[in-house]
Amino acid sequence: MLEDQKPVPTDYLIGLRPGVSIENTGHQVVLCRGAEGLTLRNDEASLRFLEKLSSSSCTRSELLGSWEQNPPASLKGQVLLDRLGDLEWLIFSLDFDAPEGRSVVTAVPVSPGESSGMAPQPWDRPALRAGGRLSPFTYSRWLSGSTVLRSPLSAYEVRATGPALPRLLASFTGLRPPSAETSALLDLLHRARMTDEHEEDETVLEQWEFHDLLFHCHTRDGRHERPSGGTFRFAGNLDEPSIPPVPALHQSYFGDVIPLCAPEGSTSTDDMGLFQALQQRRSVRQHDAPITLESLGVFLHHCASSHFTDDIDVVQVSRRPYPGGGGLHELELYILVNSCPGLEPGLYHYRVGEHVLCRVADSGADTEALMDDAAFSMAHPRPQVLIVVTSRFQRIAWKYETIAYALTLKHVGCLLQTMYLVATAMSLAPCAIGGGNSELFSRVIGSSPLVESSVGEFALGGSARTMDGGR
Numbered sequence: 001m002l003e004d005q006k007p008v009p010t011d012y013l014i015g016l017r018p019g020v021s022i023e024n025t026g027h028q029v030v031l032c033r034g035a036e037g038l039t040l041r042n043d044e045a046s047l048r049f050l051e052k053l054s055s056s057s058c059t060r061s062e063l064l065g066s067w068e069q070n071p072p073a074s075l076k077g078q079v080l081l082d083r084l085g086d087l088e089w090l091i092f093s094l095d096f097d098a099p100e101g102r103s104v105v106t107a108v109p110v111s112p113g114e115s116s117g118m119a120p121q122p123w124d125r126p127a128l129r130a131g132g133r134l135s136p137f138t139y140s141r142w143l144s145g146s147t148v149l150r151s152p153l154s155a156y157e158v159r160a161t162g163p164a165l166p167r168l169l170a171s172f173t174g175l176r177p178p179s180a181e182t183s184a185l186l187d188l189l190h191r192a193r194m195t196d197e198h199e200e201d202e203t204v205l206e207q208w209e210f211h212d213l214l215f216h217c218h219t220r221d222g223r224h225e226r227p228s229g230g231t232f233r234f235a236g237n238l239d240e241p242s243i244p245p246v247p248a249l250h251q252s253y254f255g256d257v258i259p260l261c262a263p264e265g266s267t268s269t270d271d272m273g274l275f276q277a278l279q280q281r282r283s284v285r286q287h288d289a290p291i292t293l294e295s296l297g298v299f300l301h302h303c304a305s306s307h308f309t310d311d312i313d314v315v316q317v318s319r320r321p322y323p324g325g326g327g328l329h330e331l332e333l334y335i336l337v338n339s340c341p342g343l344e345p346g347l348y349h350y351r352v353g354e355h356v357l358c359r360v361a362d363s364g365a366d367t368e369a370l371m372d373d374a375a376f377s378m379a380h381p382r383p384q385v386l387i388v389v390t391s392r393f394q395r396i397a398w399k400y401e402t403i404a405y406a407l408t409l410k411h412v413g414c415l416l417q418t419m420y421l422v423a424t425a426m427s428l429a430p431c432a433i434g435g436g437n438s439e440l441f442s443r444v445i446g447s448s449p450l451v452e453s454s455v456g457e458f459a460l461g462g463s464a465r466t467m468d469g470g471r
């Protein structure tokens, strides 16, 4: 038999989503999941319906057949099935009896409940148009023995197991006309909103890049069911964590140490009130006076120095001038010096606890490339100083689940504004930079990008402007 003549599953097998409990209380049967509940009369038709539903092996019409003996009551079955669908308590499967062996593909809701507005019901959705294909937002992962297809536009995940699957998925390449089996699979994916027939306004969708939408949906609640927040998932027993937390202070480099000025030791009298700094803050890309080592020290002290660490739940926390989730402060500051009298050009790490710079690397092709990137982004000559902000990711991921990287980016925002305001108050020239090369920077500091990676850049220099902002 030719492949496209094989029998195709004509209807979906409908079952109950994992986590829905059924309790028979005598007069009633109660279905429950989380805070939601649904009560049915304890009669023969309801019990037959629930037995079939629990087996995940019946189609919609077979399920409605539970009320066959009493036609008006089958309406009750439709209402019930729609209600279960609205609650997102139903799963839909295709069972492929392929030559390689049995393969099962199941669409399982992954959003917490009705809030995701997964309407219309998958079975009510018009079938996929001819030539329809997978959405560019759909992706697959190999997880716990199954291939899992997901899309940030879908309230479902599609889990697939079985030996026919690689062949079925490979047929989505479009190199061959879809077989009957592939069409059935595509139709299921369409009903789970994973094909290119999107309900959303195309001009809105076009402006979402895949990685942005994926990141957004997975770091905010509503489209996933994973735990989110400070779950301490790597802590195990807090007294004896399964993975020890990363210490609050960065393991130091071994280069020369340069002591820095603190505000007390500074001769500067440039003090501006907060409200004036907020009013006068501007991005200044032109450096028309040299930045001094003294002002660099005072600047770093106000922005990022830390004089306090404490142990809470076996993780060291600290305090810095800008806020940070859980006091973990995973951000590190590196100072790439182009020109600063008293400081050799090169790369330095700022030790927040000691308020000193530690030399990390000499200038070279890589550091020059980092400077050139910053200059290009500002459309100005190289800055006198480029501050590169890194994240020691494991420090924050040890405590926070689902939102760890999103938190880091928020922390960068807090730090950037702090640096802007301090620079403004000190009459320096500040400018945030929107992008940077993390791979290159990790290479310069000799770290794995998975352990410590650059996440923000900030150009700083001296400015000839006056304290009243008159430029």
Ligand SMILES: Cc1cc2nc3c(=O)[nH]c(=O)nc-3n(C[C@H](O)[C@H](O)[C@H](O)COP(=O)(O)O)c2cc1C
Pocket: 281, 282, 283, 284, 285, 377, 378, 379, 416, 431, 432, 433, 434, 435
């Ligand atoms: C996160 C962030 C990234 C930025 N990236 C750049 C950049 O790459 N190049 C640049 O010249 N300015 C950059 N800026 C500065 C903005 O262009 C600037 O804030 C904006 O034009 C408003 O001007 P103002 O800061 O003087 O109020 C960035 C600002 C922020 C907050």
